[in-house]
Amino acid sequence: MTWTSGRIPRPAGKWILRCLRESDGIALSVTDEEIRRSMGQTLKDEGLLLEPSSAATIAALHHLYDETMIDRSEEVVLIATGSGLKTLEQF
Numbered sequence: 001m002t003w004t005s006g007r008i009p010r011p012a013g014k015w016i017l018r019c020l021r022e023s024d025g026i027a028l029s030v031t032d033e034e035i036r037r038s039m040g041q042t043l044k045d046e047g048l049l050l051e052p053s054s055a056a057t058i059a060a061l062h063h064l065y066d067e068t069m070i071d072r073s074e075e076v077v078l079i080a081t082g083s084g085l086k087t088l089e090q091f
Contacts (some may be wrong), residue, residue, distance in 0.1 A: 042055060050080050
């Protein structure tokens with residue numbers, strides 16, 4: 001189990017899958033190492049101390065750029081609400 005995976009309760013998992021299908025959305029996986037790098041880079045570049053599940057969105061963004069699913073000139077909004085104060089041992 002990774003930092004962010006945990007277990008999604010079955011009803012929530014079904015709802016998430018339905019939302020992805022209805023919106024033609026996607027789900028990505030990222031490695032723990034990619035999450036760690038995103039945590040450190042975001043702290044260095046933006047001064048934001050993120051917890052792992054928030055940093056996972058930033059790690060996933062790099063995949064979207066690499067796969068040209070998002071152009072680097074586009075404006076992108078990421079939700080990162082979790083504070084890294086909960087996981088200081090990761091820094």
